[in-house]
Amino acid sequence: MLVAVHLPDADDLEFTSSLEELERLVSTLGYKTVAKVTQNRTHLETAAVLGEGKLKELGDLTGGDGHVGTTAPKKKDKARLRREAEAGGDFDDDGDVDVEEEDDDFGVDGERTAKVDLVAVDHDLSPSQARNLERATGAAVLDRTGVIIEIFHRHAKSREARLQVEIARLTYTAPRLRESPSGKERQRGRGAGEAALELDRRKVRDRIAELKEELVAVQRDQDVRRSHRRQARRIALVGYTNAGKSSLMRALTGSDVYVENKLFATLDTTVRALYPEPKPRILVSDTVGFIKKLPHDLVASFKSTLDEALEASHLLHVVDAADPSWESQLAVTREVLEEIGAGEVPSTLVMNKIDRLAPEELAALRVRLPDAWFVSAHDPSDVASVRERIIGIFEATYVESEFVIPYDRQAVLSEMHDSGRVSAERYEENGVIVTYRAEPEVIARFRSKLERAR
Ligand SMILES: Nc1nc2c(ncn2[C@@H]2O[C@H](COP(=O)(O)OP(=O)(O)OP(=O)(O)O)[C@@H](O)[C@H]2O)c(=O)[nH]1
Numbered sequence: 001m002l003v004a005v006h007l008p009d010a011d012d013l014e015f016t017s018s019l020e021e022l023e024r025l026v027s028t029l030g031y032k033t034v035a036k037v038t039q040n041r042t043h044l045e046t047a048a049v050l051g052e053g054k055l056k057e058l059g060d061l062t063g064g065d066g067h068v069g070t071t072a073p074k075k076k077d078k079a080r081l082r083r084e085a086e087a088g089g090d091f092d093d094d095g096d097v098d099v100e101e102e103d104d105d106f107g108v109d110g111e112r113t114a115k116v117d118l119v120a121v122d123h124d125l126s127p128s129q130a131r132n133l134e135r136a137t138g139a140a141v142l143d144r145t146g147v148i149i150e151i152f153h154r155h156a157k158s159r160e161a162r163l164q165v166e167i168a169r170l171t172y173t174a175p176r177l178r179e180s181p182s183g184k185e186r187q188r189g190r191g192a193g194e195a196a197l198e199l200d201r202r203k204v205r206d207r208i209a210e211l212k213e214e215l216v217a218v219q220r221d222q223d224v225r226r227s228h229r230r231q232a233r234r235i236a237l238v239g240y241t242n243a244g245k246s247s248l249m250r251a252l253t254g255s256d257v258y259v260e261n262k263l264f265a266t267l268d269t270t271v272r273a274l275y276p277e278p279k280p281r282i283l284v285s286d287t288v289g290f291i292k293k294l295p296h297d298l299v300a301s302f303k304s305t306l307d308e309a310l311e312a313s314h315l316l317h318v319v320d321a322a323d324p325s326w327e328s329q330l331a332v333t334r335e336v337l338e339e340i341g342a343g344e345v346p347s348t349l350v351m352n353k354i355d356r357l358a359p360e361e362l363a364a365l366r367v368r369l370p371d372a373w374f375v376s377a378h379d380p381s382d383v384a385s386v387r388e389r390i391i392g393i394f395e396a397t398y399v400e401s402e403f404v405i406p407y408d409r410q411a412v413l414s415e416m417h418d419s420g421r422v423s424a425e426r427y428e429e430n431g432v433i434v435t436y437r438a439e440p441e442v443i444a445r446f447r448s449k450l451e452r453a454r
């Protein structure tokens, strides 16, 4: 069940697309949305976001009693416990959790026929709002941040990503611990509860510190690995989630990175060489997608997941041109890039999925964005032209120079072929005269190499 309040500062498109995005986010978690409860209001209600009447309506739909009672929530906490148990929660070693029956025949017209597993709210909830909503609905409640953290938690694969997500998750859960005592604490009775809570909070703090240390170690290892790749020329694909970065990566590198029509299909950076390989080769990084209202702790985790990519000399900013909210997605991506210190890296807009646009829409966009590349990642000839243009980006920095390479130093000539473009070779008495185009640093490197040999 999705819940959102249409506040006066959001226009209709923003409101619906945000809600649709939330729907896609929960579907990434494996939930099917059965209904959306929305309300026009000037502000969010302090107690439980929705007004009293709407809250009652929501309770009817979810099988809860629809108000923020004062009694200790007994039954309702099971949902939370179960979720935490499923998610491998760190605080509840109480494995003895009742699993409530699941029932699929939910009356969309709002009859009280079945329970829902999750109420996802498209606003940031305070711990007490979340708590109150859980009481009123009898279901587990997550806000957008909680949903996103949960996705990362379930899907992060690399050691580094998992550490970062765990830190974000604990930081998110810690304040919520205060107002929602876990089963373990309740068993200990009232007085003990307080002490146990203190203990739990301290445990969380210690654990966060521990994880941060581990993270530093993992990152040190990666720095070493990265420095081996440093000479390579690199570009990074960045952009909003589901824009088509991985699809483009696959097509450009002939690799089989994961592509899926779901949000946050990619959570780790992968690096592959452009294929067929130009000389010198160019590395392409595929990165995690951005999303609006990205939880702050995850921004930090994005930063480090993205660090590698940000060492790229050029960013291809991939945009889903067929998404009605592409403009705000573009703005969000730029903001986050700015925030993680990548605002200055040169970038090119790649308007993707143009196969989904009507010809006149495409024409209008071309006029608006004269410098952007317009492509479909599914069209091989578009991909080929992206490849050529990527090579072009690097060759644009080339300068031309002439070298004399003695006959006993022909190995240097073959190295030169590997790191730039040899445009002419003339065999003379004292060696091969080579007209060479490459990056200025590369030219300088060969100069000093040949000087030294003399
Ligand atoms: N029609 C069309 N669909 C595309 C195109 N490029 C990608 N898609 C589809 O868009 C969906 C998302 O593609 P991905 O490549 O996984 O997107 P991503 O940017 O890597 O997404 P995240 O990893 O979730 O951030 C998939 O269903 C793709 O098949 C395109 O040019 N045209």
Ligand SMILES: [Mg+2]
Pocket (backbone or CB within 6 Å): 245, 246, 247, 258, 259, 265, 266, 287
């Ligand atoms: Mg991807």
